[in-house]
Amino acid sequence: MPKELQTQSSIAVSHSTNEMKGGGAKALRKKYRDPQHLHPVVNTIISVLLGILAVMCIFPFFYVIIISFTSEESIVRNGFQLVPKDWSIDAYHYLWGMKEQLFRSYGVTIFITIVGTIISVFMITFYAYAISRPQFKYRRFFTFLAFFTMLFSGGLVPTYIVVTQFLGLKNTIWALILPLAMNAFYIIIMRTFFLKSVSESILESARIDGASEWRIFFQIIFPLSLPGIATIALFSTLGYWNDWFTALLYIDEPNLVPLQSLLMKIEANLEFMRQNMDVAIMQSSLFNTIPQESAKMAMVVIATLPIAVSYPFFQKYFISGLTIGGVKE
């Protein structure tokens, strides 16, 4: 308890510390009046409640991993068990049979994530920076142009018709990249960030030194705004990695199917594989039964693993990024 007090000493108020000195145990037994901390019983209840919530949030992922390592007979006999009777790596072995499609989809996802993130970071930061500058005469008009799209949307069907018929992007890699490249919400957030973090005086001195606006942008603004830009990049990366909707709309071509979308089609794919599986593998009796259920879960694991592994590293940037800028100035 005293240590806890020290760590939060910045808010320590004299009368409350005195009360603590005056016999913590007694205060605990009678009326608990330390206004700085929760009552220990309340604290325990909250810890348990939040603990349950925390477990609920990550448990399914571990459960899926367990199922992916369960033998198919065990699943058929006992269902998805937390501690399976027979463990097995058949599911992964089986997925190896469709490795070409898997690697292909991984490649598509990685490509659209990298290219898409670069494009959207540049488009968003340029746009947001320009509309944050008081020298830009038309900034109000362009701010409104972006803001209005948050209020009124073109709707799915007209967007679909524009993308497929006007731009002709159906079954091209650009259909997976361009529709997600901009987001008015991020523009507004970045604009607030620039308004808050870039002071006009730095720019003024750079201008006096004769630096062009482009040079100012790349040599001063960009490094200065890295926390904000990194946040937009992170949002954008996650958006591309997890996207399946644009693929659902615009992609039929197997060569362009991203990972998430492959996962959606996995049932049909497994069926297809079963029909086309190498007879030799079938006969070598590697699989007594085809690991249908566990293979689906193995696929879920393969698709989630990159996020799950990198998650502990990026989540703190994500959290700090949430506070970089509000919608309002």
Added chain:
Amino acid sequence: MKKILSDIYKNRIWLLMVLPGTIWLLLFSYLPMFGQVLAFKKFRIHPDGFFASVINSEWVGWENFEYLFSTSDAWIITRNTLVYNIIFIVVGLIAAVGTAIMLSELVNKKLSKVYQTSILFPHFISWVIGSYFVFTFLSTDHGLLNHVLGWFHIDPISWYSESKYWPFILVFMSLWKGVGYGSIVYLASIVGIDRAYYEAAMIDGASKWKQIKHVTLPMLKPLMIILTIMNIGRIFNSDFGLFYQVPRDSGALYSVTNVIDTFVYRGLMNLGDIGMSTAAGLYQSAVGFTLVIITNYIVRKVDEESALF
């Protein structure tokens, strides 16, 4: 004229910066807005491309809307979209603010960080993966829930064809995915509250509960209002993945899982009915737009600081 040209020349660098974004906005946001006129037309593809198709399609007035609202679907999707969203907004707000306050008050700060990390995890998972997570619990033959029910000698339930359970499942899943993000937004705001307010409250002898009620909650009010206005503006839009992936597109569940977004999608992709789906989409955009304007107007009347614009 000359002045305009010289203004453009003076602002050329800024205009160049907004150019790529403007092109994107025109192509992917404003052109589709223009395409909304298809709601009043019978779409015919014209060989001269998109504009020719839109312009040459025959006007049919309100026919698409009449057709849309003559089906029972219009009522079902409107009801589902609105009721689910109202529940999500209310329950989501309480859960997020409650969790944020609990996280901030937890004595053990390390534990609080660990909890934050796990609670936020579902936010980064796509609904495709989320639907498999749900499937491990709800699968009729192998799922954990039916297994547990078996211990109590309850017959297995075929979850994906019994619509009565789905309102609860969908609300639960929406919370599962959203509470982490929401609570961390509020937590960031709580951390930013000036400690002096708490000190003053403590000197006045305020208990922890009173501090939460009279300092934390009032300080969070502007953020709660802004986020709620934004949610009300989107009350006619739903999280497509939640309603399409999680119920695995099961037809037996449409009465409780079909929302405007899924209806428009199915109208376009499965039925190819462009007129009616555009009409449904325009209905969604127009009502959403009206709602956000009205909400913002009311908020501005009550408390100008909290208004979004």
